Structure formats: structure tokens, C-alpha cells
Amino acid sequence: MIAALRLEAARRHPWLRAAYYHADMVRRTLADPEVGADANVDFGDAVLDGPDAVIGGHYAVDVIPDTPVSRRAHLQRHYIGHDDQLIVYPPATPDFLAEIFLS
Numbered sequence: 082m083i084a085a086l087r088l089e090a091a092r093r094h095p096w097l098r099a100a101y102y103h104a105d106m107v108r109r110t111l112a113d114p115e116v117g118a119d120a121n122v123d124f125g126d127a128v129l130d131g132p133d134a135v136i137g138g139h140y141a142v143d144v145i146p147d148t149p150v151s152r153r154a155h156l157q158r159h160y161i162g163h164d165d166q167l168i169v170y171p172p173a174t175p176d177f178l179a180e181i182f183l184s
Contacts, residue, residue: 091182098178099146106170107133107144132160133168146172 091097110116111124111134123135132141141160145151147169155161173181 088182095178098182099173102173102178102181103146106146110144110168110170130158140166142166142168144168144170146170148172 087097087101091101116122116134119136121137123138124133133143135141143155143158143161143166145155145167151172152164152167152169155167156164161167
């Protein structure tokens with residue numbers, strides 16, 4: 082769920098919508114009960130340019146929108162060595178983001 086202050090900021094500043102949506106998608110993906118129940122999964126500490134989660138103490142993963150730009154950017158991070166370390170979700174369209182933040 083997107084907090085009220087973020088919702089208000091995204092209404093005023095459209096460029097924040099995708100960032101807030103992404104943060105919510107990461108949180109929802111990692112909050113899956115099967116993921117959280119796995120003792121081998123350590124969650125990232127919300128550090129910019131740090132992994133969203135680490136599996137088995139050494140296999141970093143990131144949750145990203147499935148776009149070429151996002152894939153390229155994440156594959157350049159020092160802790161991502163392969164496409165298999167990316168958990169992707171469909172990117173949100175501007176209309177969908179407006180529906181979320183303006184309704």
C-alpha cells in the first residue's frame with residue numbers, strides 16, 4: 082500500500098509515480114509468504130544500488146520492471162552477474178500510474 086504522503090506527492094509530481102509504484106512492487110514481491118518463509122533469503126536493507134534480497138548469503142537479486150533500460154542498468158551493478166538474478170514485473174503505463182495516483 083502506498084502511504085498517504087507519497088500518494089499526495091505523486092499527485093503533484095508525476096515523475097514520482099513510477100518510483101513509488103516500483104517500491105511497492107518490490108515490497109509486495111518480497112512479502113510473498115513463500116519468499117518470507119525461506120530461511121535462505123535475506124532482504125536488502127533499502128540501500129540505494131544494493132540488492133533487494135540475497136539468497137544463500139551470496140546470490141543477490143533485484144526486482145525490476147521488465148524494460149531494456151532497467152535490465153541494462155541492473156546488469157551493470159557489481160552484485161548482478163546474470164539475468165537470472167532479476168525478478169521482473171510488467172512495467173506500468175503512464176495511464177495505469179495516473180489511475181492509481183489520481184483516482
